Amino acid sequence: MTIVRASQLVKRFGPVTAVHELNLTVGEGEVAGLLGPNGAGKSTTLHMLLGLITPDAGSIELFGKELSRHRTEVLSQVNFAASYVDLPGVLRVREVLDAFARLYALRRPAHRVAEVIELFELGPLGRRQMMALSSGQRTRVQLAKALLNAPRLLVLDEPTANLDPDAGDRIRGLLSRLAAENGTSMLITSHNMREVERMCDRIHFLSGGRIVAAGSAKELAGRYEAEDLEEVFLKVARG
Numbered sequence: 001m002t003i004v005r006a007s008q009l010v011k012r013f014g015p016v017t018a019v020h021e022l023n024l025t026v027g028e029g030e031v032a033g034l035l036g037p038n039g040a041g042k043s044t045t046l047h048m049l050l051g052l053i054t055p056d057a058g059s060i061e062l063f064g065k066e067l068s069r070h071r072t073e074v075l076s077q078v079n080f081a082a083s084y085v086d087l088p089g090v091l092r093v094r095e096v097l098d099a100f101a102r103l104y105a106l107r108r109p110a111h112r113v114a115e116v117i118e119l120f121e122l123g124p125l126g127r128r129q130m131m132a133l134s135s136g137q138r139t140r141v142q143l144a145k146a147l148l149n150a151p152r153l154l155v156l157d158e159p160t161a162n163l164d165p166d167a168g169d170r171i172r173g174l175l176s177r178l179a180a181e182n183g184t185s186m187l188i189t190s191h192n193m194r195e196v197e198r199m200c201d202r203i204h205f206l207s208g209g210r211i212v213a214a215g216s217a218k219e220l221a222g223r224y225e226a227e228d229l230e231e232v233f234l235k236v237a238r239g
């Protein structure tokens with residue numbers, strides 16, 4: 001099943017065309033990467049897929065249903081984490097997760113909160129206020145919140161940007177397991193090429209709001225006669 005189908009998406013901000021006639025699909029259980037230089041249109045694309053901003057043209061289907069017409073139904077099966085989204089600083093970690101569990105109207109909220117706390121090893125931080133956490137600890141809470149509703153589609157904007165190498169490695173392993181075992185589809189932006197190589201089945205390169213290349217890391221390296229994805233990135237970004 002096609003989980004995400006974006007067709008001919010366009011988004012303009014005044015004179016800037018941030019996304020230009022973009023086509024993108026993500027399959028069931030697929031981990032897709034969205035790469036590109038700063039300002040390429042990655043976050044704008046994600047925000048359209050999440051219904052946070054409205055495209056100027058084109059259409060978005062999630063789970064085979066038009067987002068604009070089935071918004072509540074499809075978005076209840078999606079979640080999102082990004083390092084730039086702040087959770088309420090005065091709330092304690094457990095309070096944040098409890099609040100989102102209620103917001104999502106989960107059937108067994110306490111049980112699910114306990115599960116994500118264990119998954120992200122947040123037990124010792126449960127009573128700490130969000131504002132007292134390090135940025136890496138906050139990232140783990142963001143990811144725990146994003147998994148509360150067991151989403152079929154997880155959209156992650158630079159998910160491991162603030163994590164140390166050990167924590168980043170563990171989170172990457174955990175996300176890959178989720179995709180493999182639960183069939184969770186993911187769309188991830190990252191500037192960490194090794195992370196993308198390791199996690200993503202398919203990579204879409206954005207430049208100036210357009211997809212300029214797509215394929216697996218291996219296919220792209222072959223096509224661009226590059227040693228690795230880092231070299232592909234440099235070749236694509238520098239035209």
Ligand SMILES: Nc1ncnc2c1ncn2[C@@H]1O[C@H](COP(=O)(O)OP(=O)(O)OP(=O)(O)O)[C@@H](O)[C@H]1O
Nearest residue numbers: 013016017018036037038039040041042043044045
């Ligand atoms: N709300 C906005 N108002 C005006 N211009 C915007 C807005 N959001 C994004 N843009 C512009 O749209 C373009 C794409 O921005 P976007 O944030 O999608 O890029 P990105 O690929 O996510 O970049 P980065 O890697 O730096 O996060 C940029 O030129 C940016 O300045």
